Amino acid sequence: MTDVDLIVAGAGGGLAGALRAAELGAHVLLIDSSPNFMRGNNTSMSTAMFPGAGSRWQRELGLEDSPETFTRDIMKKTLCTADPLTTKTLTEVSAELVEWMADSQGVDFSLVTDFHYPGHSVHRCHTIQGRKGDRVLSHLFARVDSNQLIDIMVPARLDQVNHVGDSLVAILETPDGAREEITARSVLMATNGFGANQEMVRRFIPEISGAVYHGSDASQGDALRIGSAHGSSGAFLNSYQGHAALAVHGSTLAGWATIMHGAILVNINGERFGDETRGYSEYAAMLASQPSARGWLILDQRIHQACLAFRDYQETVESGALRTTDNVADLAAIIEVDPTVLAETLVVADASATHSTPDPFGRATFEKPLSAPYVAIKVQPALFHTQGGLLVNENAQVLRDDGTIVSGLYAAGGAAAGISGYGADGYLAGNGLLSAFGLSYIAGQAAARNT
Ligand SMILES: Cc1cc2nc3c(=O)[nH]c(=O)nc-3n(C[C@H](O)[C@H](O)[C@H](O)COP(=O)(O)OP(=O)(O)OC[C@H]3O[C@@H](n4cnc5c(N)ncnc54)[C@H](O)[C@@H]3O)c2cc1C
Structure with a gap:
């Protein structure tokens, strides 16, 4: 018997995983290390562009698109270096994700058609009025807050995850230094990347280490540290959005x-x-x-x-x-x-x-x-944010360097390896939020099945 079915660490893209798991009947604990996450995380700072290949908004305008076309665009932009499995996973879920966010979670999306984002061969970015992520975030957080199946603990930082039998024990830390152990069937790390960690940026992405960092202060690379304790050292670590x-x-x-x-x-x-x-x-x-x-x-x-x-x-x-x-x-x-x-x-x-x-x-x-x-x-x-992180499979489960699954452990968004290949050139508008919300949605679904 565990305390909860799923712990979601990180209230950015992580909100999609929390809501999806609860929708499927799982008991979720959502934590975030920052009391200011609503104004300061990457999702809140974003321009709220969510790509959806083959969405109903595209169909209404007669625009032809598909996961295969989107994959071709990603491979062209990344010179075929994007991780093929994660690319397939995310292009295939992208339309379902935007439709679920609209139909099940009430996000008021429309398709951006007034200009063309570099690298997208067709209009496929969906956004909300004002084109700013904080509105998407506050909307979804209000839904989390009123959901009986989701408990919230903020501020609390995910520090470690250990296996005990079939379950996971998450060690959480509060700002006063107090530590608490919570057991769960699954843990989703949606804690973003390492953009705020100067030492890691200097080590992995020296070409941009002298530039201003314009992302969340909380992006300290915690998922990579936790993953490495389970035999996952991460991939595409020089990938970033500038x-x-x-x-x-x-x-x-x-x-x-x-x-x-x-x-x-x-x-x-x-x-x-x-x-x-x-x-x-x-x-x-x-x-x-x-x-x-x-x-x-x-x-x-x-x-x-x-x-x-x-x-x-x-x-x-x-x-x-x-x-x-x-x-x-x-x-x-x-x-x-x-x-x-x-x-x-x-x-x-x-x-x-x-x-x-x-x-x-x-x-x-x-x-x-x-x-x-x-x-x-x-x-x-x-x-803006780093795009390298833990490699995951089609269920957003963290993979060890030897290709085996770390059971119960999931990663999404900046915590996971994205679909931008290496360096800065492969980034396509919207692929940060797609990785954050898409992998989180998939993880929430998979974790709910695991209850
Ligand atoms: C200015 C700007 C504009 C952007 N525009 C776009 C865009 O239009 N389209 C697009 O696709 N992408 C865009 N991006 C990128 C996009 O915002 C990110 O890729 C995406 O929001 C990442 O989501 P996330 O959930 O990984 O991280 P976040 O949204 O940053 O959420 C991570 C959360 O985890 C918390 N956290 C960190 N460590 C821990 C821990 N150990 N325990 C508990 N909680 C923790 C943080 O406080 C934070 O709230 C933009 C980024 C910036 C900075």
């Missing part, structure tokens, strides 16, 4: 919708340095290698209006990070560059956008050429 459009003024997310609508990114000399539409994640390391590791997003009023759909962008506006001017000379003065260099950059970008000459960096998508008045936002590269 971002090249974190505003310097106010540290808010200016966002890559700016780029996809036609903005350009220049370095502090006023020069472009690549095809911005490759992806915001890999562009973080590219910006980090530019002089002073700072740059300027240059957009116009049309793009500005289009980006107001994002609460992150609205917050960037409210913070005072935008500098507006109606001519190139003043724009050069604002960003403190040689006006002839900036003018040449804009002329070349204009020719690329109108397709009168090929873009020197191979960029094919601009939507429209930029036109005055211009808006400039100073940006810096950031590490």
Whole structure:
């Protein structure tokens, strides 16, 4: 006899596992180490983009999509390095997940069709009004809070997990140092990765260790530490999501919708340095290698209006990070560059956008050429979250290095190895939340069967 059927550690993507397990009749204990998880975890900070391949919102618009198409996009972006089993698992569950979140949990999803995320061959990101994760999180947490089958213990940190017979003993620690043992049939580690652990970031991802970390303080790598005690040393540990459009003024997310609508990114000399539409994640390391590791997003009023759909962008506006001017000379003065260099950059970008000459960096998508008045936002590269972690099977069960299952132990989200391959280049928008909510949903289901 155990205290509970399932312990879910981590109230980000972990909420999906708690709700799914309870829906199937399991008694769940949800814990989180941070009293501020609702405002400070990665899910709350995210832009709430959930990919669902073959969802009913896509079908309503006549868009053809499938797990196979999504898999092709992932393999193209990761140069075929993404873990094949986890990719299959997540692409296959992605549509079911968004439909379950809407139909069973009341999340008010719609399909994003106003711009194209780099790497997705079809519109497949689902989001909510305001496009901010804290609303999804508070909605789901309210459902957890009112669920009779789910108990909540916050703050409490999962420190260790040990096997005793067929059961698991989780050792929890509260901020006053008190330790408590709880027995369970299963434990889901949804504790995210190690982005806040400077020492681990330096060891595994040196290329981004000098950039600002813009994720949860609680992402200390606890799942990797707990997993290693069970013979799982983790995989894809240099995989991460970076971002090249974190505003310097106010540290808010200016966002890559700016780029996809036609903005350009220049370095502090006023020069472009690549095809911005490759992806915001890999562009973080590219910006980090530019002089002073700072740059300027240059957009116009049309793009500005289009980006107001994002609460992150609205917050960037409210913070005072935008500098507006109606001519190139003043724009050069604002960003403190040689006006002839900036003018040449804009002329070349204009020719690329109108397709009168090929873009020197191979960029094919601009939507429209930029036109005055211009808006400039100073940006810096950031590490958002790590994507390497414990390898799991199709039920989100943790695998040892020898391929055997650690019975009863599950991992999801940043705690698990994701589907972004190695480094920053393989990250596709939405694949962080898909791994967090998708693996957690699957784990909740599998753990409920194990009761
Ligand atoms: C600014 C930003 C924007 C993003 N936008 C997107 C997007 O649009 N789409 C997308 O797919 N991804 C996005 N991501 C990535 C996405 O947010 C993450 O991949 C995802 O939220 C990870 O979920 P998680 O459950 O692993 O972690 P989290 O949401 O961080 O939840 C982990 C929880 O575990 C708790 N915890 C940590 N250690 C312990 C422990 N030992 N015991 C108990 N609790 C513990 C933490 O307090 C935290 O609440 C974004 C990330 C950031 C930072």
